[in-house]
Amino acid sequence: MQRRQLMALAAASAATAAAPAWAQAWPSRPIRLIVPFAPGGTTDIIARVVAEPLGRVLGRPVVVDNKGGAGGAIGAQELARAAPDGYTLGMGTASTTAANPAINKKVGYDPVADFAPIVNIAATPNVLAVNPAVPAKDYAAFVALIKREPGKYSYASPGTGSIGHLQMELFKSLAGLFITHIPYRGAGPALNDVVAGQVPIIFDNVPSALPFIQGGKLAPIVVASSARLKELPATPTFAEVGLEQVNRMAYYGILAPKGTPAAIVEQINAAMLKVLGEPVVKKRIEDTGSIVIGNSPQAFAQQIRDELAVYQRVVARQKLSI
Known part of the structure; x- marks a missing residue:
C-alpha cells in the first residue's frame, strides 16, 4: 500500500511539474x-x-x-x-x-x-491624400490630373499587401487610373516620404495621416468612410464620388x-x-x-x-x- 501511495505521489508531482506555465498564476x-x-x-x-x-x-x-x-x-x-x-x-x-x-x-x-x-x-477610416505640391486639391482635379499624365505619378503604401495597397489598387481599377505603387516598411516611413515630397500620393489610415493634414503638410482628396469625418468635413467619401466599393x-x-x-x-x-x-x-x-x-x-x-x-x-x- 505504501509503495502504491508513493507512486501516486510521484505521478502527481510529475504532472504538476509538466503542467503548462499558463496553468500557474498568469x-x-x-x-x-x-x-x-x-x-x-x-x-x-x-x-x-x-x-x-x-x-x-x-x-x-x-x-x-x-x-x-x-x-x-x-x-x-x-x-x-x-x-x-x-x-x-x-x-x-x-x-x-x-x-x-x-x-x-x-x-x-x-x-x-x-x-x-x-x-x-x-x-x-482611410484617406487618399497628396503632397501640397501636387497641382490638385480636390477629387475631380485629382482624377483629371492623373488621367492627363498617366504613369507620371506614384503612391506610397505601408507595404505590399497592406490595406493601403489593396484599397488604392481597387480605387485605381474602378476609376481607370494608372499610378505606380511604391511600398514601404510601414505607414510611418511612407508618410515621411510623401510629406517630404519624395512620393506625391498616399492612401493611409486617418489617425496617422491626420496630424500632417492638420499641419498643412498633406492635402486630403477623398476618405473611405461611411460618412464625412468631423475632422475633415470638407473631404467627400468614396460613396459621394461614385465609388462606394472602396469605402472599407x-x-x-x-x-x-x-x-x-x-x-x-x-x-x-x-x-x-x-x-x-x-x-x-x-x-x-x-x-x-x-x-x-x-x-x-x-x-x-x-x-x-x-x-x-x-x-x-x-x-x-x-x-x-x-
Missing part, C-alpha cells in the same frame, strides 16, 4: 505586444495608447515591439510561431489578416487558422497564437474592455479619428473571416498579384 512576467509595422503608423499609435493601461489592469507591463516589413507579414509570422502561453500577443489589422493574405499566397501564415482573436480595439474601414485588434488557452484569451479580452471603458483611453483613440469597438473574441474572429473573403474577391476580380 501573468507572472511582462507581455510582449508585436506591432507588425514600423513606428509612427496607426497600428503603432493605437498599440501604444492601450499598452500601458492594459498592463496596469493585467498587473504586468505590456511592451510594444515593432516588427515591420512585408506588409505586416514578418510580424504576423513571428506571432504565429510564438509559444501560445499568453506572453506574446500581436496587433491584428485588416492588412495582416485580410489584404496581405488575400494577395500573397506565400504570406507564411493562415490568418484564420494560426491565430486566436482576442478583441477588435478600433476601426479607422481598417480595424486594429489583438491576436494571440493559435492554442493560447481560452481562459487567457477571455482574461485579456475582459481587461481590454475595461481599458476601452476608461474615458482617457477612449478619448485618445477617438482623437486620432478612430472609432472604439471592443467586441468579443468570437465577433472579432468572424470579422476577420468576413474581411478576408472580401479582399479575396477583390484580388480575383481585379487580377491582382504580388
Whole structure:
C-alpha cells in the first residue's frame, strides 16, 4: 500500500511539474505586444495608447515591439510561431489578416487558422491624400490630373499587401487610373516620404495621416468612410464620388497564437474592455479619428473571416498579384 501511495505521489508531482506555465498564476512576467509595422503608423499609435493601461489592469507591463516589413507579414509570422502561453500577443489589422493574405499566397501564415482573436480595439477610416505640391486639391482635379499624365505619378503604401495597397489598387481599377505603387516598411516611413515630397500620393489610415493634414503638410482628396469625418468635413467619401466599393474601414485588434488557452484569451479580452471603458483611453483613440469597438473574441474572429473573403474577391476580380 505504501509503495502504491508513493507512486501516486510521484505521478502527481510529475504532472504538476509538466503542467503548462499558463496553468500557474498568469501573468507572472511582462507581455510582449508585436506591432507588425514600423513606428509612427496607426497600428503603432493605437498599440501604444492601450499598452500601458492594459498592463496596469493585467498587473504586468505590456511592451510594444515593432516588427515591420512585408506588409505586416514578418510580424504576423513571428506571432504565429510564438509559444501560445499568453506572453506574446500581436496587433491584428485588416492588412495582416485580410489584404496581405488575400494577395500573397506565400504570406507564411493562415490568418484564420494560426491565430486566436482576442478583441477588435478600433476601426479607422482611410484617406487618399497628396503632397501640397501636387497641382490638385480636390477629387475631380485629382482624377483629371492623373488621367492627363498617366504613369507620371506614384503612391506610397505601408507595404505590399497592406490595406493601403489593396484599397488604392481597387480605387485605381474602378476609376481607370494608372499610378505606380511604391511600398514601404510601414505607414510611418511612407508618410515621411510623401510629406517630404519624395512620393506625391498616399492612401493611409486617418489617425496617422491626420496630424500632417492638420499641419498643412498633406492635402486630403477623398476618405473611405461611411460618412464625412468631423475632422475633415470638407473631404467627400468614396460613396459621394461614385465609388462606394472602396469605402472599407481598417480595424486594429489583438491576436494571440493559435492554442493560447481560452481562459487567457477571455482574461485579456475582459481587461481590454475595461481599458476601452476608461474615458482617457477612449478619448485618445477617438482623437486620432478612430472609432472604439471592443467586441468579443468570437465577433472579432468572424470579422476577420468576413474581411478576408472580401479582399479575396477583390484580388480575383481585379487580377491582382504580388
